Amino acid sequence: MRRDMPADRPDTRWMIDAACGRRLDLPWLADSTKVAPDDALTMREVCGHCPVFGHCRDFADRVGASGGFWAGTSYDARTRAHPGLGDVA
Numbered sequence: 001m002r003r004d005m006p007a008d009r010p011d012t013r014w015m016i017d018a019a020c021g022r023r024l025d026l027p028w029l030a031d032s033t034k035v036a037p038d039d040a041l042t043m044r045e046v047c048g049h050c051p052v053f054g055h056c057r058d059f060a061d062r063v064g065a066s067g068g069f070w071a072g073t074s075y076d077a078r079t080r081a082h083p084g085l086g087d088v089a
């Protein structure tokens, strides 16, 4: 039986295939100022091969993510560079 998501809740089923789920040793949720450059580079590489990259980027934008590392990008650094970007409408 297929269940559709309610219209007001973003679909998260794509997360099952997230490549970061197999690299839980990396600091995906850490403040970017505390992430070692090598770890940031490795996370970017993992994202670059992730089969759900587009879903991840769209989800982060849709929910107004203002922290963590999504789709090859640190969203807290992105929000600092562009104030208001992470605000939920």
Ligand code: SF4
Residues within 6 Å of the ligand: 018, 019, 020, 021, 046, 047, 048, 050, 051, 052, 053, 056, 057, 069, 070, 071, 072
């Ligand atoms: S693109 Fe998103 S889901 Fe895929 S590894 Fe990166 S952070 Fe995880």
